[in-house]
Amino acid sequence: MSVFNQHKVLETNVFFLAVGILLFVIVGGLVEIVPLFSISSTIEKVGGVRPYSPLELMGRDIYIREGCYLCHSQMIRPFKDEVERYGHYSLAAESKYDHPFQWGSKRTGPDLARVGGKYTDDWLVRHFINPRDVVPESIMPGYPHLRKPLDYSDIAAKLETLRAVGVPYTDDDIKNAKTDLEEQVRSDSSDAAILKRYPKAHMGAADGNPKAISQMDALVAYVQVLGTMVDFTAVKPETIRR
Amino acid sequence: MASIEKDSVSGQMTTGHEWDGIKELNTPLPKWWIVIFWVSVIWAIGYWIVYPSWPTTSNYSHGLFGWSARGQLEEDLKDQKLARSQWLSKIEAASVEDIAKDKSLLNYAMVGGKIAFGENCAACHGTGGIGRPGAYPSLADDVWLWGGTLADIQQTITHGVRNSDPASRGGDGSATMPSFGADGILTPEQISQVAEYVVSLQKTPAAGSPGEKIFNDNCVACHGQGGVGGGIPGAPPLNTAIRTFTKPTVEGVIAQVTKPHHGSMPSWGRRLDATTIKMLTVYVHSLGGGK
Numbered sequence: 378m379s380v381f382n383q384h385k386v387l388e389t390n391v392f393f394l395a396v397g398i399l400l401f402v403i404v405g406g407l408v409e410i411v412p413l414f415s416i417s418s419t420i421e422k423v424g425g426v427r428p429y430s431p432l433e434l435m436g437r438d439i440y441i442r443e444g445c446y447l448c449h450s451q452m453i454r455p456f457k458d459e460v461e462r463y464g465h466y467s468l469a470a471e472s473k474y475d476h477p478f479q480w481g482s483k484r485t486g487p488d489l490a491r492v493g494g495k496y497t498d499d500w501l502v503r504h505f506i507n508p509r510d511v512v513p514e515s516i517m518p519g520y521p522h523l524r525k526p527l528d529y530s531d532i533a534a535k536l537e538t539l540r541a542v543g544v545p546y547t548d549d550d551i552k553n554a555k556t557d558l559e560e561q562v563r564s565d566s567s568d569a570a571i572l573k574r575y576p577k578a579h580m581g582a583a584d585g586n587p588k589a590i591s592q593m594d595a596l597v598a599y600v601q602v603l604g605t606m607v608d609f610t611a612v613k614p615e616t617i618r619r
Numbered sequence: 620m621a622s623i624e625k626d627s628v629s630g631q632m633t634t635g636h637e638w639d640g641i642k643e644l645n646t647p648l649p650k651w652w653i654v655i656f657w658v659s660v661i662w663a664i665g666y667w668i669v670y671p672s673w674p675t676t677s678n679y680s681h682g683l684f685g686w687s688a689r690g691q692l693e694e695d696l697k698d699q700k701l702a703r704s705q706w707l708s709k710i711e712a713a714s715v716e717d718i719a720k721d722k723s724l725l726n727y728a729m730v731g732g733k734i735a736f737g738e739n740c741a742a743c744h745g746t747g748g749i750g751r752p753g754a755y756p757s758l759a760d761d762v763w764l765w766g767g768t769l770a771d772i773q774q775t776i777t778h779g780v781r782n783s784d785p786a787s788r789g790g791d792g793s794a795t796m797p798s799f800g801a802d803g804i805l806t807p808e809q810i811s812q813v814a815e816y817v818v819s820l821q822k823t824p825a826a827g828s829p830g831e832k833i834f835n836d837n838c839v840a841c842h843g844q845g846g847v848g849g850g851i852p853g854a855p856p857l858n859t860a861i862r863t864f865t866k867p868t869v870e871g872v873i874a875q876v877t878k879p880h881h882g883s884m885p886s887w888g889r890r891l892d893a894t895t896i897k898m899l900t901v902y903v904h905s906l907g908g909g910k
Binding site: 408412413415416417418455456457460462464466494495496497499500503504510511512614617618619 | 677695743885
């Protein structure tokens with residue numbers, strides 16, 4: 378096996394060693410990454426997933442800003458115990474408009490992938506202000522500062538940025554971003570224009586004050602939409618089996 | 620560099636490295652290690668063939684038997700359902716009343732109900748349903764806003780209270796306490812008077828007071844004559860110091876009459892299956908106040 382003994386040539390020559398390592402990483406990287414761009418089966422074809430509404434998007438930014446992902450995952454794995462506790466396992470399709478995705482890797486608190494609709498706005502607001510008001514044994518920090526006003530002056534630019542990385546916001550969505558955001562907080566009409574653009578958006582001022590748009594309103598709108606976009610009663614298991 | 624030679628003591632070749640007369644041996648890897656290494660390599664190749672692994676240009680290799688993690692989960696869940704079916708199929712078929720009558724079935728349902736309660740309900744209603752004063756009703760006392768029979772409780776859990784579910788309790792707006800203060804139906808003075816009267820109901824009703832007349836004109840339809848309750852479902856009795864959403868004081872009543880609290884609960888039929896809701900129903904019914 379003399380060819381196996383030749384590695385000494387590579388190992389004792391810095392130039393050849395570097396070239397060898399580089400080649401190795403390139404081949405490994407190509408094999409792992411390139412197919413992801415062409416494999417059509419990665420993202421399941423299910424209906425209902427839509428880009429975040431402007432208010433939800435602001436809420437998502439707050440979620441990231443406050444580091445909620447450090448304690449909460451948004452990824453229900455396809456295991457018995459997880460599915461029984463949290464609901465249907467997460468699909469790749471459900472985070473296809475997430476940049477960056479919020480799957481997380483640490484569960485100090487429960488998974489949030491399907492928390493939308495589990496609680497009322499009233500509970501979420503009390504819980505965010507001081508979790509121990511509703512869950513005495515909770516170790517989650519309070520976020521009372523979320524009652525401050527929301528600065529959404531750059532919301533249209535945010536939508537535009539996301540469009541640049543592939544989220545299908547239309548010109549109309551971007552033009553109406555600001556009014557959509559305000560309407561989601563202020564309107565409780567079931568034929569509000571925003572519901573046509575963003576079906577199933579969670580309407581209303583979570584903190585009970587529709588006049589002032591707070592960071593709380595945005596975070597609650599985001600949390601309430603998590604995991605609710607796909608109607609799983611209409612999804613055939615064999616079409617998402619991987 | 621010294622020359623590569625055979626070491627006379629161990630019988631191994633040297634590498635040719637030498638430090639102060641100490642020579643480095645070129646001992647080959649042990650046999651067992653080499654064997655495990657090559658077996659692992661062969662195992663990996665077998666794994667690629669049997670399980671999904673390699674990407675192709677537009678798809679991936681599905682493996683010999685078409686195994687998938689999600690397909691496996693479906694199998695696991697089927698097995699689990701089968702293992703539990705001895706009890707669950709009985710619960711599925713029985714009404715909540717029948718479950719409550721069958722002692723062994725009830726035992727099983729209570730355990731299942733307790734677990735589901737901890738995951739879904741305790742965050743609001745507290746562990747064991749003790750409630751959270753000012754926000755969420757106790758389920759362990761015998762005051763019921765929406766009825767305390769098994770059927771009532773099952774209905775309340777399935778559709779929730781004042782939410783987007785058309786069948787939710789009070790979802791049609793029929794049991795929404797008016798905003799007497801904020802909407803200018805009563806003046807602040809009238810509100811204070813009615814509040815004094817409501818608080819007096821806890822001991823001796825202040826008969827003949829101006830508050831009594833305001834109460835009879837505005838509140839009786841929902842809260843009942845003398846605040847005993849039973850006017851409409853959802854409106855609690857006011858003749859005791861037991862309150863859910865407010866304090867049993869004049870200030871508490873003023874707050875509610877000025878800008879009322881409208882309790883809301885999610886529709887659990889949208890999240891949980893009918894069997895789980897039945898188990899929850901018998902569990903909640905058993906907490907203390909079931910009728």
